[in-house]
Amino acid sequence: MEDSLKSAEDNQEHPDFVSRFREVKALFFSRDPRHWPCLADPAFRGVIDFRQRALPPSERLAAYPDGAQLEAALKREIRSPATYRREGYTTPGMLEFAAALSKDWEHPSSVENVITMPSDPAIYGSMLGSLANANLVYEEYCQMASELEQSVIRQMATLAGYDTKEAAGIFTQGGTFCNLYGYLMGIRKSLPESRQHGMGAIHDYRMINSLGGHYSNVTNLSVLGVDIESKTLRIKITDNNEIDFKDLESQMSACFQLKCRIPTIMLTMGTTDTFGVDQVKAVFDLRNRLCAKYNVAVQPHIHVDSAIGWSMLFFLDYDFAANPLHINPVTLQGLMENVRRFRELRYADSFTVDFQKWGYVPYTSSLVMFKRKGDLAYLENDPENFCYFERDTQGHTHLQSTIECSRGAAGAFGAYAALQYMGVEGYQIVTAHCLQNANYFRQRLGELGHVMVLAAQNQGPSVGFRMYRPGVCAETEFDYEYHLQETPDYLDRVQQNSQWHRQSFLERGKVGLFTNWVEFIAHTDYDEQGRIRKLPGEKAVFMNPGTTRGEIDAFISAAK
Numbered sequence: 001m002e003d004s005l006k007s008a009e010d011n012q013e014h015p016d017f018v019s020r021f022r023e024v025k026a027l028f029f030s031r032d033p034r035h036w037p038c039l040a041d042p043a044f045r046g047v048i049d050f051r052q053r054a055l056p057p058s059e060r061l062a063a064y065p066d067g068a069q070l071e072a073a074l075k076r077e078i079r080s081p082a083t084y085r086r087e088g089y090t091t092p093g094m095l096e097f098a099a100a101l102s103k104d105w106e107h108p109s110s111v112e113n114v115i116t117m118p119s120d121p122a123i124y125g126s127m128l129g130s131l132a133n134a135n136l137v138y139e140e141y142c143q144m145a146s147e148l149e150q151s152v153i154r155q156m157a158t159l160a161g162y163d164t165k166e167a168a169g170i171f172t173q174g175g176t177f178c179n180l181y182g183y184l185m186g187i188r189k190s191l192p193e194s195r196q197h198g199m200g201a202i203h204d205y206r207m208i209n210s211l212g213g214h215y216s217n218v219t220n221l222s223v224l225g226v227d228i229e230s231k232t233l234r235i236k237i238t239d240n241n242e243i244d245f246k247d248l249e250s251q252m253s254a255c256f257q258l259k260c261r262i263p264t265i266m267l268t269m270g271t272t273d274t275f276g277v278d279q280v281k282a283v284f285d286l287r288n289r290l291c292a293k294y295n296v297a298v299q300p301h302i303h304v305d306s307a308i309g310w311s312m313l314f315f316l317d318y319d320f321a322a323n324p325l326h327i328n329p330v331t332l333q334g335l336m337e338n339v340r341r342f343r344e345l346r347y348a349d350s351f352t353v354d355f356q357k358w359g360y361v362p363y364t365s366s367l368v369m370f371k372r373k374g375d376l377a378y379l380e381n382d383p384e385n386f387c388y389f390e391r392d393t394q395g396h397t398h399l400q401s402t403i404e405c406s407r408g409a410a411g412a413f414g415a416y417a418a419l420q421y422m423g424v425e426g427y428q429i430v431t432a433h434c435l436q437n438a439n440y441f442r443q444r445l446g447e448l449g450h451v452m453v454l455a456a457q458n459q460g461p462s463v464g465f466r467m468y469r470p471g472v473c474a475e476t477e478f479d480y481e482y483h484l485q486e487t488p489d490y491l492d493r494v495q496q497n498s499q500w501h502r503q504s505f506l507e508r509g510k511v512g513l514f515t516n517w518v519e520f521i522a523h524t525d526y527d528e529q530g531r532i533r534k535l536p537g538e539k540a541v542f543m544n545p546g547t548t549r550g551e552i553d554a555f556i557s558a559a560k
Helices: 015-028 042-051 057-063 067-076 094-100 120-132 144-160 175-190 216-223 245-257 280-293 309-315 329-347 373-379 391-396 410-448 474-482 488-508 549-559
Strands: 168-172 207-210 232-235 264-268 301-305 350-354 366-370 451-454 462-467 516-523 534-541
Touching (some): 015 120, 042 094, 144 168, 144 309, 168 175, 168 373, 168 410, 175 216, 175 264, 175 301, 175 350, 207 245, 232 245, 280 301, 309 350, 309 410, 366 410, 410 462, 410 549, 451 474, 462 474, 462 488, 488 534
Parallel strands (some): 207 232, 207 264, 264 301, 301 350
């Protein structure tokens, strides 16, 4: 894969694919009131028109009428108006100003992180959900909205390979909450006494995640009252930022030999900075084998944080031989490798879906999927706590199993609209466009010679790289850094390389692509004590449908 990334010919865009993408973009990402009349509202049009100017971030405030004065007034506000207004919408005001001057994820250069512009149909769906104002936690408070939520859950179960009659799901507030549910499910299965007595009263256990996972893999444990230092095992990672299977097996075996419970194994399919994808089937088989060997009564719950990578599910049934969308060779090969991994998602007990990321749905729209709806019984609280709800209708929604007492429906409405209007093919086209941009960026970076593209074989939207002084061979220098030493010369050289890249990043500014600085974009190998050194660098995340090769070329010119 690394050799093919250097091929300019294999990274070209096929004219038929370009034509298809332009149609999808015009229909679903153009903010065109001819397709979506709700976007013709005068306030909406004012915000949309301003943002579509794609101004540099430093020029936006000055370009907005009375921008500086509005900003100053907004910062001074301390009281609500004493009286009500006797007219509806009249002229642009503070709301429109704040919306127009919020971060512009529609700008074609916006590739800083796993955030992107929402699609037009998802905006429409979310608006309807907000209008209905349903609370999904209780049937009487949501009625038909719960059926819409269940439809999305069945659609996701079908994509992942879950049994639609057995699967369940909960729309919640972001991927962190989804992963929190994954942890909590394992705790309630393995440590049922925690429901009443908390984590401090429990005999020995260990939570498992990897060093390459999202930071919520750790912060969630703190929320749950887990002693992170002594009750958590952070598994080593490979050069591709996947969980190290050998270390995982060793740690799990040690736990089971000592009769130490493992409530949850947290895996990742699509790490934030380099799109590392863990092997779920191998972990599933390992868990089953070790549980049988050590006579473990309750198996660890396997949760997969696929908040970013879940969109790969749209390609599980793609005809790679015929390639009807004319995806270019490099990206097609990468998708085939991703599909091989994502077919294994069905072996997870639960997984995270962030529609607000690569699903192009407004914040917040996140869904935690469970393979077996019966597992929700583990999350149930005492029915006596819900005495002010009608007992006859309590079982129709997940009232007693949810962390939240309020679950808004806007996220579910937005997800449903995006799925219905864009369909599998629409998602395939937009996702492939993003991946083709990412591979083109990898190719162009490789041409510079002094830039090391990290985990290039991880075919996701995230491109991490470490830049050295022009004239330095990136592969040779990174190889030196990779082999960890504790000598002053080594440490000084690595620090100087990092400082040079950081200074280059700051001086270059936002040219072509708005990249992001990351303190842990790569790592060294492990020393004899199992320690690594984190290496910083830059990343660009190609989820933006508006990004073109023109922005990529402009960045490369500035980075030479």
